[in-house]
Amino acid sequence: MQVSVTLSHSQRFKYHFYSMQMYGILILCFLILMMSVGPYISTYHYDQMHLAAKNHAPSWNFWFGTDDLGRDIFVRTCYGARISFCIAIATVCIDLFLGIFVGSLAGLANPKVDECVMRLLDILYSIPTLLTAILLSVFFGSGLLSIVIAVNVISWITMARIVRGQILLLKEMDFILAVRSLGANSSYILLKHLLPNTWGPIMVTLTMTIPSAIFSEAFLSFLGLGIQAPMASWGTMAYEGLPALQYYPWRLFFPAAFISLTMLSFYLIGEGLKKTFNSSYSENIL
Amino acid sequence: MSDPLLSVSQLSLFHQSQQQHTQLIQEISFFIQKQEIVGLVGESGSGKSLTAQSILQLLPRKNFKISGSIHFEDKELLTLSEKELRQIRGKRIALMSQDPSAALNPTLTIQTQLLEGLCRTNSKITKKEAIRISTEWLERMHVPNASLRMRQYPHELSGGTKQRIALAMALISEPALLLADEPTTALDMTVQAEILLLFKELVQKNQLSVLLITHDLGVVANCCDRVLVLKAGHLVETGTVDEIFSTPKHAYTQSLLQSKRNLLAYAN
């Protein structure tokens, strides 16, 4: 026996306020704040060198310390947040457009077309990211563009698979059949019924692909393939900070901590979203 | 009249959540004798399934509280520990639900699942002997090609066969009481007729009692000896099946019968 009640607004608010996703959102807000406001509250510029103040530990003057060229790590961390944010936006755009488009195509098409598309995606998926990054940097030069393309070439395939899976599941349900019997054509069904019911898995997948992309960028930059000096990304900062770990640990600590914090925030948001989408709109008692 | 097999007295069920505290079953009392089929009828939401689950205390203790007394084979079920309850569940009191797919593990063969039930009761039994007994039980349930079925997986079988196997699984440890929760609702009419016939046969031959939970009065008329009528957690009337159908005393029972008769009159 199931009795469903729809929670009132105040009940919903309380439920959401104490949930995991709230913490994730708070951390994310903090990071966005750092990214946007940070450089303005600091008096330094990201490539401003203070040769007299090389490798200083965190102090009132330099809040996160300085690196071996005397640059303020706090400001550079804020700029690093911007790079990561760019990656995140690019991932969202590419995932949503390419992923949803190809996923819907494969899900709705007849089985033979679906099979072809999926095998093509399998082939693309198997190309190693590192190799792609190197090849792209040969063509486009190292820089933000080649990094963005390299990290996203794989993530949209994951999204496409998820969308296709969800559409295949929904396609057979009675309400889709009902709408078909009312005379709707495929694009109407896709836009009004299939995709709206796919948002759940899409959002959850995004909360996994975004941090993955951010991390991939950091990794590639760490290997030296990414953003060039003097631009600051968390990955390049970590790359520069690693050799000095024994003596000046703050140089590695801050970028690494922020990478972790970003990934944690997306993870928490994702977990919260999963709970929301699993229990849909009601709270079942009994 | 000898002592009843199951004696329920002032049973109440409460549900506790953050917002609400509701009483789902309102102090019901009834008994079940040996070798009888008792029908528990009521409309959807009346609390029939919850009654069965309360007897076996299958509801999560965090949210559900039971009060009253459930006396079974000279044990007071509500005072037993979880360990002692496990000795009763499946062995002395078995539960059979509406959806046979819920009782059967899709990744195990029928043989494995039947053997599991058997070996719990009787740990000294050899595998060969266990297989023989399980196949016998399937044949008793009129499952055709029993030895073939043993090697199959649930998804290869029809609904009627699955329900028969679920029944075999419930009865293989030879319990004294079977709680059958809407066992035939999801099945075709002819299969339903066979399963009800099977219940009557088993009650005769195997010293079994059945609490048959259903919303269909036709099923009750077919095989029950006594009837309990439940409305929104209250037990409004009890009696033999002849009494209930010919001279229902409570207004709700009368309305249930009337609805069914109206339906049949309208449609036939």
Next chain:
Amino acid sequence: MPIEIHTPLLKVSSLRKFFRISNSRIPILDAISFELGLGEILGIGGESGCGKTTLGKTLLHLIEPTSGKIEFQGLDLSQLSPTEMRAQRQHMQMIFQNSADAFNPRFTVKDILAEPFIIHRLHRQVDLNEKISTLLNQVGLDTHYLKRYTHELSGGQKQRLAIARALALRPKLIICDEPFSALDASIQLQTMQLLTKLQKEFKLTYILISHDLSAMRNFTHRLAIMYLGQIVEIGPSPAVYDQPQHPYTQALISAIPITNPKLERLRKPVILKGELPNLLQKPQGCPFQTRCPHATDICRQVKPLLQEITHQHFVACHLRLKV
């Protein structure tokens, strides 16, 4: 109620549907033929696996038939282009089984009822709110349900909503797939009364698909019984109920429990031996031979065709054929 057989609303000829599984073809529908007159209620009975749900969906071309003809109001549905077919759909609707997926979980009642008009682009020409309120009234639902989501409705209310949705475009034919399953007796009666009322008001024609034969005798004009994708008996409902000719129909009718314990005790239902044969190994000859208590040699070799026994009452059985 008078039925116009000479101007059939729906004419089905030799309808076949095969499903392909690995390398074999499974016949789900095997040479189904019948006619449906305007204003008639046809019941289709049979157990799980007989193909009745597939038949319902195929009649509306939600599933493409493998071969055969479906003529609706004289138009051959397979000859229509997809656009023309979508336009025809206004006239033939389906009420789906009251399952959890019958409605889009994100849609409110209002969205669900507005949808048929939006799909056919009628929402600008008509006063949508008025139409929706009228529909709700016709099925006996109050307008305050408009803002509710479907998971907040009871089984009976969801069924009414399904009926309202099917009714929105004023169809001529409504196919009801297991409309009464999972409903209590009182709600079942209400739903039946509603369907009768709507039929009279809007001159509808129904095909009622159900495995529960207990409540169809007077509610349907004619009854067809399906077994393994074939119609084994079809005729006026009172005739099929009171004098079932096919052994399968006899077993089905005898399995219906009577709500009178004294009579029930005296009755012995016909128990069929065996089970539905595996569709991959469908037997040659009569599909029912493996379970029929009267099967003879001819049953195992030759498939019986539907033949008229008495007025309008057809049976596909060698035992009943006129010699």
